[in-house]
Amino acid sequence: MSRKVAEAENGGTIEVWGDGSAVRSYTYVSDMVDGIYLLMHSDLKGAVNIGCPQYVTVDELANTVAKVAGKKIIIKHVKGPVGVQSRNFSNERIFSLGWKAKVYLEDGIKLTYPWVEEQVKLKKKNQ
Secondary structure (H helix, E strand, O other), X not given: OXXXXXXXXXXXXXXXXXXXXXXXXXXXXXXXHHXXXXXXXXXXXXXXXXXXXXXXXXXXXXXXHHHHHOOOOXXXXXXXXXXXXXXXXXXXXXXXXXXXXXXXXXXXXHHHHHHHXXXXXXXXXXX
16 A cells, blocks of 8 residues: 555555455554564463554555655545455454554554655666
């Protein structure tokens, strides 16, 4: 999504598969590493979900990226694979170790978007 927004002009259109209502959760890499580290040093056995408890729709994701980019975008919904409408999982096992997400969606995008935008600019320059 960051690449799509970075490639779009201010006021431009990006395409999103489906109707934009599919719900997802995004976990920033440092939170994931912290969770894995904690899990490796624990006595827990079996499957453990590590994930940010913030859920957003695909349209909310697109609008959050645009906000961070300082752009207005138009979302055009197109036919395409969207996966399941929502994913349900429990973080209770990782929470029992004291883990919690520290980086929520907008802050994570603020950390990564400038790099994505720079890569898009470099690609355009080298074409």
